[in-house]
Amino acid sequence: MKLDSMYQEIILDHYRNPHGKGLREGDAEVHHVNPTCGDEITLRVKLDGAVVTDVSYESQGCSISQASASVLNDLVVGKSVGDAQKVQEAFLELMQSKGQSEGDEEVLEDAVAFSGVSKYPARVKCALLSWMAWKDATAQALAQRPE
Amino acid sequence: MTIHPGSAHRELTGLLDTDAIRKDFPVLQRLLHDGQPLVYLDNAATSQKPQQVLDALNTYYEQHNANVHRGVHVLAEEATALYEGARDKVAAFINAPSRDEVIFTKNASESLNLVANMLGWADEPYRVDSDAEVVITEMEHHSNIVPWQLLSQRTGAKLKWFGLTDDGRLDLSNIEQLITEKTKVVSFVLVSNILGTVNPVEAIVRRAQDVGALVVIDASQAAPHMVVDVQALGADFVAFTGHKMLGPTGIGVLWGRHELLEDLPPFLGGGEMIETVSMSSSTYAPAPHKFEAGTPPIAQAIGLGAAIDYLNGIGMDAVAAHEHAITRYAVERLLEVPDLRIIGPRTADDRGAAISFTLGDIHPHDVGQVLDEQGIAVRVGHHCARPVCLRYGIPATTRASFYLYSTPAEVDALIDGLHHVRSFFGAG
Numbered sequence: 001m002k003l004d005s006m007y008q009e010i011i012l013d014h015y016r017n018p019h020g021k022g023l024r025e026g027d028a029e030v031h032h033v034n035p036t037c038g039d040e041i042t043l044r045v046k047l048d049g050a051v052v053t054d055v056s057y058e059s060q061g062c063s064i065s066q067a068s069a070s071v072l073n074d075l076v077v078g079k080s081v082g083d084a085q086k087v088q089e090a091f092l093e094l095m096q097s098k099g100q101s102e103g104d105e106e107v108l109e110d111a112v113a114f115s116g117v118s119k120y121p122a123r124v125k126c127a128l129l130s131w132m133a134w135k136d137a138t139a140q141a142l143a144q145r146p147e
Numbered sequence: 148m149t150i151h152p153g154s155a156h157r158e159l160t161g162l163l164d165t166d167a168i169r170k171d172f173p174v175l176q177r178l179l180h181d182g183q184p185l186v187y188l189d190n191a192a193t194s195q196k197p198q199q200v201l202d203a204l205n206t207y208y209e210q211h212n213a214n215v216h217r218g219v220h221v222l223a224e225e226a227t228a229l230y231e232g233a234r235d236k237v238a239a240f241i242n243a244p245s246r247d248e249v250i251f252t253k254n255a256s257e258s259l260n261l262v263a264n265m266l267g268w269a270d271e272p273y274r275v276d277s278d279a280e281v282v283i284t285e286m287e288h289h290s291n292i293v294p295w296q297l298l299s300q301r302t303g304a305k306l307k308w309f310g311l312t313d314d315g316r317l318d319l320s321n322i323e324q325l326i327t328e329k330t331k332v333v334s335f336v337l338v339s340n341i342l343g344t345v346n347p348v349e350a351i352v353r354r355a356q357d358v359g360a361l362v363v364i365d366a367s368q369a370a371p372h373m374v375v376d377v378q379a380l381g382a383d384f385v386a387f388t389g390h391k392m393l394g395p396t397g398i399g400v401l402w403g404r405h406e407l408l409e410d411l412p413p414f415l416g417g418g419e420m421i422e423t424v425s426m427s428s429s430t431y432a433p434a435p436h437k438f439e440a441g442t443p444p445i446a447q448a449i450g451l452g453a454a455i456d457y458l459n460g461i462g463m464d465a466v467a468a469h470e471h472a473i474t475r476y477a478v479e480r481l482l483e484v485p486d487l488r489i490i491g492p493r494t495a496d497d498r499g500a501a502i503s504f505t506l507g508d509i510h511p512h513d514v515g516q517v518l519d520e521q522g523i524a525v526r527v528g529h530h531c532a533r534p535v536c537l538r539y540g541i542p543a544t545t546r547a548s549f550y551l552y553s554t555p556a557e558v559d560a561l562i563d564g565l566h567h568v569r570s571f572f573g574a575g
Contacts, residue, residue: 007571
């Protein structure tokens with residue numbers, strides 16, 4: 001069934017048991033919404049030097065947006081900001097692929113499970129909500145640093 | 148499509164001959180996702196279009212296309228006659244005392260914005276200014292909230308609203324505190340697009356009239372589904388849109404009382420709405436043209452006229468009876484689904500055919516996606532009525548909404564689909 005390509009078991013697992021959920025201390029906080037469906041996320045980024053030490057969040061929304069936030073936490077925490085940005089760019093590219101890309105598992109790990117979602121234009125924004133929030137929060141955290 | 152076992156369908160009375168009606172709607176013959184019949188339950192968002200409306204659009208463009216109210220050639224006269232004929236049909240459909248009270252807009256949102264802007268620019272006694280109050284309700288579509296917020300922000304007027312009861316009705320207990328001598332305008336929805344509630348017009352209109360406030364009614368979810376008689380409603384303005392009542396997109400209606408349309412100022416300026424123009428000033432055409440600047444949506448108005456002919460052929464009382472039977476059956480069967488909570492009235496009394504619900508903690512987007520895989524089209528989200536979701540403490544709902552071509556078997560398909568959704572997400 002086509003639906004199984006969207007709702008892969010790995011996505012449903014992240015949805016049922018989200019990683020890193022809850023708000024903890026951070027350097028910057030953003031609140032992003034998807035106005036067409038009402039999905040919301042409040043996300044904080046904590047940096048230590050060039051390393052992403054935490055991504056914490058409170059969110060409400062569909063399985064895709066929730067699982068995506070969980071995968072985001074898995075993939076970027078512990079990485080350097082530069083490496084994390086590369087993952088974010090790879091994920092964005094995957095979601096914009098309209099089902100044509102399978103994603104690079106070396107870079108995206110569990111996030112390749114979202115390749116099926118990219119076939120559903122209405123759901124791409126669900127998958128990207130937390131990633132765009134992270135990008136925004138990280139930019140703010142970097143900007144407020146004394147150089 | 149699964150047929151519910153037993154005799155439940157046979158007990159339903161007042162149903163239309165949907166076998167015949169559905170033949171008029173080409174899109175209802177479509178098969179989706181490898182052979183699933185389309186079960187279209189998103190009628191509150193937009194209705195499907197019968198062949199008669201599609202033919203009217205095509206015939207207009209193939210045979211009569213011209214700009215209206217200008218030119219002396221044959222096509223211009225035919226186009227004008229068709230466009231103005233559509234206005235006659237709308238006027239008769241809503242029992243307007245005069246055809247000149249029917250203004251064509253592009254949709255109900257534009258109609259409501261037009262009223263708000265007329266009142267913002269009006270002279271006394273209609274002018275909404277910093278001493279004035281505007282009253283709406285918590286169950287409005289954003290199109291009947293945001294124009295009034297804009298008006299209030301620009302004029303300093305105070306915006307107030309009726310709250311909602313736990314069962315999805317308007318809370319009128321504080322009506323005398325809400326609608327006061329300061330109230331200039333009361334604007335409310337006749338049938339809620341998210342809750343399905345049919346509101347008690349008379350009580351609100353009576354209070355508004357007592358204090359001399361103008362009444363605006365958003366009939367977007369009413370005009371497609373029941374008799375809307377603007378004289379019986381007692382309102383000053385009534386707004387609705389064509390595409391939810393079998394017509395094309397891009398055509399809406401604002402009905403307004405004649406003397407108000409004479410007194411109130413235009414909003415959009417341009418061609419068609421003038422009497423004379425000089426470089427320093429202009430005078431305006433009488434209503435409705437005063438409010439129809441520029442080339443209007445000609446084909447769309449003609450399409451709406453054809454939609455009204457189609458609805459009249461069935462009869463709005465018959466449409467309402469059909470939908471009432473389907474709604475009653477749908478409410479009953481939805482309440483059988485475990486963990487399903489109807490957001491809005493849990494009976495079919497004083498309720499339209501849009502039914503919102505939540506299904507345990509399964510997000511509406513996921514509900515809608517799994518239903519779609521079975522060919523069932525519903526709407527998910529906040530339905531442009533986010534304050535209602537906030538009021539009931541939910542992020543979004545799934546909404547099934549029915550129309551004159553909806554069948555009990557489609558209700559059954561929805562129920563089967565919802566059971567499948569539950570098992571898919573491990574809830575059943």
